[in-house]
Amino acid sequence: MNQDKEVNKLQGQNKRTEGDINGTVARQEWAAGITDIKTKKLLKKDARYFFHQALSTPCLDVLGDCKGAYIENISGKKYLDFHGNNVHQLGFSHPKLVQRLxxxxxxxTFSTRRYTNETAINFAEKLTSILPSDLNRVLMTPNGSSAIGIALKLARAITGKFKVVSFWDSFHGASLDAISVGGEAVFREYMGPMMPGIERIPPPVSYRGIFEGDQNKCLEHLEYVFAKEGDIGAFIAETVRNTDVQLPSVEFWKDARALCDKYGVILILDEIPIALGRTGKMFAFEHYDIEPDILCLGKGLGGGIFPQAAIVTRDRYNQFPDISLGHYTHEKSPLGAMAALTTLEIIEEEKILHKVAGDSLTMFTAINILKDKYGLIGDVRGRGLLWGVELVKDRNTKEKAVHQAEQVMYECLKNGLSFKVSAGNVLQLAPALTISRKELKNAIQILDNALASVSN
Incomplete structure (x- = not known):
């Protein structure tokens, strides 16, 4: 009986890898605290008509507007959105983007397949102009999961090999092929056999994990798998892990790139949530002075308004005109292309990368002050405007403070700050890149107050 309880406890922890906090007592208390009659009615209808799933049901609130760094409910309450599904590099409802669309x-408004359009061509030209060397072949697709699917198919075509190495705890999308290479258990439950040939290895985390922060051990493991399998076609990874914010070292990525070259493995970098300035560079791999063979983009590529994703690959891989790698209905959507093109232009025109560099220093200083102030914070890590604050019960044992993380989140929600909890105990803080310094400091103050309340 005790063994069964322990198994159930471990399974419950696995389901929190993406912050599954929708069925807890705290969520019930939040729902009970909603008093607006129209909101309660709409939430009830939402629960009636939409299919229920982890991570999004039941809903927290009913939104009526979104602008800049804020989302606003139908009662007029505003939340600084430090989650935004990672689509809000430009903030919400950017006026230039609204005008262009x-x-x-x-x-x-639509481009039938086998026809092209100037907007799509202009987007592809612009995107490839800001990427290095021969990363200049584009395929557009409506969402990030399908971009991952295209990348996996292309890697098979290039190498003639179907095996893939990926990291445990990674997230690459929610479709069956994406969860096959992903490492989060909550997405694979009930799914049965996954895509064959997937070899997962522990990630190069810096704070906990079986390598205990030694990223060289992870590289040894990676090469061991490459050598022993002998027929790996691709290595897929998030350049910087988005959910609980893991930052591999420069040496790690340089050596990993070298291993891919040594064993003839295609390097697929998933930057769907983290490109376009989130880490302070247009693309996160620029921090590491490497290049991917295939780059996956999405989420913020549509400017937080239109769903748009893409893959970019090397010119020399443009050798498969006889197969369809991404045969999607909205392959060259004029609206999606306009959203993506305008997003790239706004990032440059408003000097957002320069702004994020300054904001990064503000976040680093402010969050580390909180770490000194509260023993509940075990680790702080981040870059640009992507930060993870890991809460622990004890800094020596590093036991996850799952309950406290949830308490902090709801306390912040009450006071107008929204974010996601990842890995059960990591507060993931990812605001709009256009957020003002005043709004940023206001958010930190809300977090400070919540940590004080929970710590006491």
Whole structure:
């Protein structure tokens, strides 16, 4: 009986890898605290008509508007959104983007397959112009999961090998092929056999894990798998892990890139949530002075308005005209292309990368002050405007403070700050890149107050 309880406890922890906090007592208390009659009615209808799933049901609130760094419910309450599903590099409802999409709606609204359009061509030209060397071949697709699927298919075509190495705890999307290479248990439950040939290895985490922060051990493990398997076609990874914010060292990525070259493995970098300035560079791999063979982009590529993703690969891999790698209906969507093109232009015009560099220092200083102040914080890690604050019961044992993390989240929600809890105990803080310094400091103060309340 005790063994069964322990197994159930471990399974419950696995389900929290993406912050599954929808069925807890705290969530019930939050729902009970909603008093607006229209909100309660709409939440009830939402629960009636939408399919229930982990991570998004039941809903927290009913939104009526979103602008800049804020989302706003139908009662007029505003939340600084430090989650935003990672689509809000430009903030919400950026006026230039709204204008451009409105103009596009007056002209070409759909591009039938086997035809092209100038907007899509201009986007592809712009995207490849800001990428290094021969990363200049693009395929557009409506969402990040399908970008991952295209990348996996292309790697098979290039190498003639179907085996893939990925990291445990990684997230690459929710489709069956994406969860096959992903490492989060909650997405694979009930799914049965996954795509064959997936070899997962422990990630190069710096704070906990079986390598205890020694990323060289992870590299040894990676090479061991490459050598022993002998027929690995691709290595897929998030350049910087988004959910609980893990930052591999420069040496790690340089050596991993070298191992891929040594064993003839295609390096697929998933930057769907972290590109376009989130880490302070247009692309996160620029921090490491490496290049991927295939780059996956999405989420913020549509400017937080239109769903748009893409893969970019090397010119020399453009050798498969007889197969369909990404045969999607909205392959060259004029609206998606306009959203993506305008997003890239705004990042440059508003000097967002320069702004994020300054914001990064503000976040680093402020969050480390909180770490000195509260023993509940075991580790702080981040770059740009992507930060993880890991809460622990004890800094020596590093036992996860799962309950306290949830308490902090709801305390922040009450006071107008929204974010996601990842890995059960990591507060993931990812605001709009256009957030003002005043708004940023306001958010930190809300977090400070919540930590004080929970710590006491």
């Amino acid at each position: 409105t103009e596009q709606l007056q002209g070409l």
